[in-house]
Amino acid sequence: xxxTKYILGLFADPDEMMHGIDTLQKNSVPIYDVYTPMPIHxxxxxxxxxxxxxxxxxxxxxxLGGTTIFSMAYYMLVQDWxxxxxxxxxxxxxxxxxxxxxxxxxxxxxGMTLTFFYATHLFPGRTPRVxxxxxxxxxxxxxxxAQGNIPHEDITNLxxxxxxxxxxxxxxxxxSYE
Amino acid sequence: xxSHSESIIREPLITGKDITYAQITNDVLRPVENMPGKAxxxxxxxxxxxxxxxxxxxxxxxxYGIGSWGLNKTVGWAWDITGFVWWVxxxxxxxxISAILLLFRQNWRNSINRSAEAMTIFAVIxxxxxxxxxxxxxxxxxxxxxLPNQFGSIWVNFNSPLVWDVFAISTYFSVSLVFWYTGLLPxxxxxxxxxxxxxxKIYSVLSFGWTGSVKTWQRFxxxxxxxxxxxxxxxxxxxxIVSMDFATSLEPGWHTTIFPPYFVAGAIFSxxxxxxxxxxxxxxxxxxxxxxxxxxxxxxxxxILLTGSIVxxxxxxxxxxxxxxxxxxxxxxxxxxxxxxxWWAGCMMYGCNVLMTQLMWFKKIxxxxxxxxxxxxxxxIGMWFERFVIIxxxxxxxxxxxxxxxxxxxxxxxxxxxxxxxxxxxxxxxFIRVLPSIAxxxxxxxxxxxxxxxxxxxxxxxxxxGEQVEFYEESLTKFDSVDITDYKKA
Numbered sequence: 001x002x003x004t005k006y007i008l009g010l011f012a013d014p015d016e017m018m019h020g021i022d023t024l025q026k027n028s029v030p031i032y033d034v035y036t037p038m039p040i041h042x043x044x045x046x047x048x049x050x051x052x053x054x055x056x057x058x059x060x061x062x063x064l065g066g067t068t069i070f071s072m073a074y075y076m077l078v079q080d081w082x083x084x085x086x087x088x089x090x091x092x093x094x095x096x097x098x099x100x101x102x103x104x105x106x107x108x109x110x111g112m113t114l115t116f117f118y119a120t121h122l123f124p125g126r127t128p129r130v131x132x133x134x135x136x137x138x139x140x141x142x143x144x145x146a147q148g149n150i151p152h153e154d155i156t157n158l159x160x161x162x163x164x165x166x167x168x169x170x171x172x173x174x175x176s177y178e
Numbered sequence: 179x180x181s182h183s184e185s186i187i188r189e190p191l192i193t194g195k196d197i198t199y200a201q202i203t204n205d206v207l208r209p210v211e212n213m214p215g216k217a218x219x220x221x222x223x224x225x226x227x228x229x230x231x232x233x234x235x236x237x238x239x240x241x242y243g244i245g246s247w248g249l250n251k252t253v254g255w256a257w258d259i260t261g262f263v264w265w266v267x268x269x270x271x272x273x274x275i276s277a278i279l280l281l282f283r284q285n286w287r288n289s290i291n292r293s294a295e296a297m298t299i300f301a302v303i304x305x306x307x308x309x310x311x312x313x314x315x316x317x318x319x320x321x322x323x324x325l326p327n328q329f330g331s332i333w334v335n336f337n338s339p340l341v342w343d344v345f346a347i348s349t350y351f352s353v354s355l356v357f358w359y360t361g362l363l364p365x366x367x368x369x370x371x372x373x374x375x376x377x378x379k380i381y382s383v384l385s386f387g388w389t390g391s392v393k394t395w396q397r398f399x400x401x402x403x404x405x406x407x408x409x410x411x412x413x414x415x416x417x418x419i420v421s422m423d424f425a426t427s428l429e430p431g432w433h434t435t436i437f438p439p440y441f442v443a444g445a446i447f448s449x450x451x452x453x454x455x456x457x458x459x460x461x462x463x464x465x466x467x468x469x470x471x472x473x474x475x476x477x478x479x480x481x482i483l484l485t486g487s488i489v490x491x492x493x494x495x496x497x498x499x500x501x502x503x504x505x506x507x508x509x510x511x512x513x514x515x516x517x518x519x520x521w522w523a524g525c526m527m528y529g530c531n532v533l534m535t536q537l538m539w540f541k542k543i544x545x546x547x548x549x550x551x552x553x554x555x556x557x558x559i560g561m562w563f564e565r566f567v568i569i570x571x572x573x574x575x576x577x578x579x580x581x582x583x584x585x586x587x588x589x590x591x592x593x594x595x596x597x598x599x600x601x602x603x604x605x606x607x608x609f610i611r612v613l614p615s616i617a618x619x620x621x622x623x624x625x626x627x628x629x630x631x632x633x634x635x636x637x638x639x640x641x642x643x644g645e646q647v648e649f650y651e652e653s654l655t656k657f658d659s660v661d662i663t664d665y666k667k668a
Contacts, residue, residue, distance in 0.1 A: 012199075014626070037199060037368065038619040039395040047392055052400040062408075072324060076333035085337065098342040098419055102349040105408045109353040113360055116401045117386065120394050122363070126387030133371040136364065136390055138199035176371075 004152060004169040006032065008132055009142040009159035014040050016163035017140035021046050023162040024142065029155055032143040035135035054119075058112040065107025070100045130176035132168065139165075183627060186642050186650050190630035191286050192621065193659040194468035197629060199622050202469075203368060206616045209464050210369060214611055217463050222607045228600015235593035236311050244314045246590045252583035253573045257591045258312045260565040261598060264448070265305035266347065266420055267441075267561060270413055271449025272298025273354055276361070277409035280402070285628055286477055288620035289469040292365075293460065293610070294453045295358040300605040301452070302351045304598045309347070311594065339422040346419040350412060357405045360398070363388045364619045417445040424568065431511040431572030434499065440492035444561060447485035447531070451557035454478050456606060458551045460615060467659040469616055472545055476656070479544040482557060486535030489564075493532060511572055519584060520571045527567045530560025545656045630660060637665075 011017035014036070021043070024031055034043060044051075073096045077083070082090035117123060135141040144155055146169070156167045209218075239246055249256055272295040279287035310316045322344040324334050334341050366385035373381055388394065421441035424432040454475070461470040500512040515524035534556045537543050544550065575582045609615070626632055637647055651665045 033391045033393075035390045036392075036395065037364070037390060038622040039399050043392055044396050049392055049396060052397045054397055054400045055404060058404045058408075073336045076324060077336055080331065081333055083335070092337055095337040098415065099336055099345045101411070101415060102342075102345040105353060105412045106349045108408050109356050109405060112404060113356050113401060116360075116397050120397055122386035122388065122394075124386055125383045128367065128370065128382055128385065128387045129389055130371060131389075136368040136371045136388070137203050 002146070002152065002169075003171045004146040005173050006131060006170045007144040007146050007149070007152060007155050007159075008168040008170060009144070009162070009164040010132065010134070010166040010168065011140040011142070011163060012138065012165045013163070014038075014140050017142060018043065018046070020142055020159055020162035020164060023158050024144070024155075027154075027158055029144060029149060029158065032145045035131060035141040035143065037136050037138060037140070040140070054112055054116055057115045058108050061111025061115075062104045062108035064111070066100050066104040068107070069103035070096055073099060128176045129174045131170070131174060133175060183632065183636060186633060186636055186646050187653075188628070189473045189650075189653050190628060190633055190660075191289065191471065191473060191624055192469060192629035193471050193657055194629075195631055195634075195664075197468065197625065197631060199625065202618055202621055202625065203372075205466065205468070206614050206618050206621075207369060207372070209610055210612060210614060211372070215463070218607065218611065221603065225600050225603035225607055228597055229604040230597075230600075231593050232307075232597025232601045235590050235597050236307065238590055239311050239314075239594065240316060244312070246588060248586045248588045248591050250583050250585070252576075252581050253570055253585040255573065256570050256585050257566075257587050257595055258308050260562065260569055261595050262305050262308035262312070263420060263441075263565045263569075264562050265301045265308070265598065265602075267417065267445035267448045267565075268452045268558075269298045269301035269305060269350075269354075269449065270417060270442075270445035271453045272296070272301075273350070273357070273409050273413040274446055274449065275453070276357060277406040277413060280406040281410060285624050286474055288624055289466075289616050290453065290457060290474055290478075291620070292358075292361065292613075292617040293457065293606075293615045295354065295361070296609045296613070296615075297453060297456060297606060298354050298449075299351070299358060300602050300609075301449075302347065302354065303605070304602050306347065306351065307598065307601075308594075339419060339426050342419045343423055346416045350416045353405070353409060353412060357402075357409060360401060360405070361617060361620075362613060364390060364398070365614045365617060368618060369614065414442055417441045429572055430505070430507040430576060431568060434496060436492055436495055436499070440489065440496075443485045443488040443492065444531075444564060447482060447489055447535075448558055448561035450478050450482050450485065451554040451561070454482070454550060454554035455558065458547055458554070460610060464610065464615065466616060469621060471659055472657040475547065475550060476541075476544050479538050479550055479553075482554070483535055483538035483544075486531060486538070486557070490532040490535075493528065507577060510575070514575055515567060515571055518571065518575065520567070520574070523563050523567050523571065526563040527560055530556045531564060534560070541656075547658070630654075634664075 009017075009020055011020060017034070017036075018040070021031060021034070025046070031047060034040075034047065036043075074091070078091045130136070131143050132139060132141050142159070142164075146152060149155060152169065156169075159167050214222075247256070247258065272291075275287050275294045276291040279291075310319055313319055322334055322341055324336075336342075363386055366381055367388035367390065370378055370381035370385050418438040418441070421437035425434060425437040427433055457470055457478075458475065461467055497512055500508045503509075515521070515527075534553060537553065543553075570585050574585060633650065636642060637650075651662070654660045654665065655662055
């Protein structure tokens with residue numbers, strides 16, 4: 001058995017890479033993942049990746065932020081220490097709108113972004129799990145798990161036919177580890 | 179999809195022949211991966227001298243107190259709040275470009291959003307320093323926060339615009355920072371994967387382990403879109419609330435309901451002017467003419483013209499309402515802008531902001547780089563005077579003539595302001611040295627659809643209407659980075 005762990009098809013053009021995905025799928029070769037230097041629209045649909053649910057998270061965080069600051073303002077200015085300002089009502093809802101809005105935005109932004117980092121395992125100091133160093137520069141990389149996907153030559157040929165400028169047979173999954 | 183070809187009558191957003199994805203990376207990262215040139219060092223030396231002056235002047239203020247400024251009992255707010263509002267206003271363009279233009283699908287934002295956002299963050303830092311130094315006792319800076327305390331727990335007053343301002347500015351700063359940094363991750367990963375040794379380690383930490391897999395990009399785009407959606411009302415709220423610091427007072431010249439839209443338009447106006455000031459130099463020094471093209475310059479000039487005209491309408495409205503209100507204090511305040519001892523400040527405000535920007539109606543001026551650059555500085559001077567006029571001229575002669583006074587800045591006032599400009603440029607120059615000044619991933623996104631070479635290919639394919647091609651070639655003549663003779667041959 002060969003020591004190849006992953007087969008990488010490197011494309012120079014996003015459209016050719018999309019063509020490569022089609023070719024592989026037509027031949028029932030499962031794709032492990034695709035790495036691109038920029039977002040490619042339509043690729044999620046081809047790979048059957050579900051829509052991101054971050055929008056729901058964002059909405060919930062926004063509700064949390066608005067509720068938090070509104071409750072705080074209510075407790076502080078109405079419940080705990082109501083002030084008599086010219087006989088006006090202590091529970092001045094319109095005055096609470098700006099801060100409620102600001103914290104809604106604040107919680108949405110931080111909550112959503114941190115959820116994104118958590119779900120995608122992004123944090124400062126995380127070892128980059130990069131399969132090909134040019135995937136963040138000018139190469140559109142289709143990665144195929146080599147185990148169980150044989151013969152490798154057929155996959156290589158399929159990728160080359162689809163327009164891959166280079167096909168790599170990597171013995172290690174990630175090239176970024178020292 | 180990337181292969182979608184755009185209508186030929188749209189001007190190209192990336193010029194130059196043979197631009198490839200690798201070429202974009204190389205061009206954008208040249209200043210990051212190489213030692214800086216002479217121009218950078220000269221700029222950095224001057225700017226950091228300014229930053230040192232700022233450190234000195236602010237320390238002096240902390241040591242000796244607010245008495246070191248030229249404030250008196252009549253003019254209790256002057257250069258400090260002028261500088262604060264000026265910087266916050268400048269800090270509006272970045273988020274406007276990255277958020278509002280993203281929602282409007284304006285692809286030209288892709289090559290200017292990164293540096294504009296960075297500029298936003300630095301401008302808001304400069305503004306925040308004014309808030310802290312203005313307190314006089316900066317160690318009590320936590321007082322506007324709603325924290326339990328030992329004064330019986332007396333809480334902050336959420337009815338006060340000053341407290342709203344604390345919330346607005348801090349939210350704006352932190353959300354802008356998150357937006358900017360999240361957008362930087364893919365580009366930091368690009369630097370990481372090209373670097374070696376210690377630089378690779380540093381950028382590895384900074385890039386959070388970004389890989390560019392499908393799921394990452396999908397979530398990234400969702401995050402950017404939602405951040406843009408929430409930042410759009412946020413950016414409008416910030417200057418609205420800043421204006422309410424004035425508008426909710428009883429001071430003639432301040433308590434007008436037009437202030438929120440008027441301040442927001444002014445903020446966008448001055449912000450774009452500052453982006454123009456910085457980018458016209460940056461594109462030349464860093465050789466980014468192919469990415470920040472004449473189209474971008476002209477588009478920004480059009481926004482400056484639009485917002486400048488909105489500001490002009492707001493000025494006229496203010497005068498009319500002062501007349502129409504019949505309030506004699508209100509009327510005097512506005513007359514005093516022209517016939518009082520500060521008439522020259524009033525002239526600077528109206529002249530620089532309204533009269534000078536009207537020159538932008540002429541295409542020759544909009545597409546002339548030196549004139550655009552000078553005008554962008556004129557706008558920034560005018561917008562500084564706008565805040566000075568609103569703040570100092572309104573205060574220095576109000577209800578009681580016996581307390582009328584003039585304001586004379588001390589050298590500390592001047593040093594804090596000049597120093598804050600130095601601080602701003604120091605941060606910006608460091609930024610273009612260590613981080614990519616153009617969002618590479620986003621520029622790569624439009625290479626296949628909106629670049630000059632893609633359009634040239636379309637023309638050569640010969641399926642286009644001659645009239646449209648002629649229109650397109652005509653529009654290219656203004657570009658300084660396009661060799662028009664290529665088209666004559668084709």
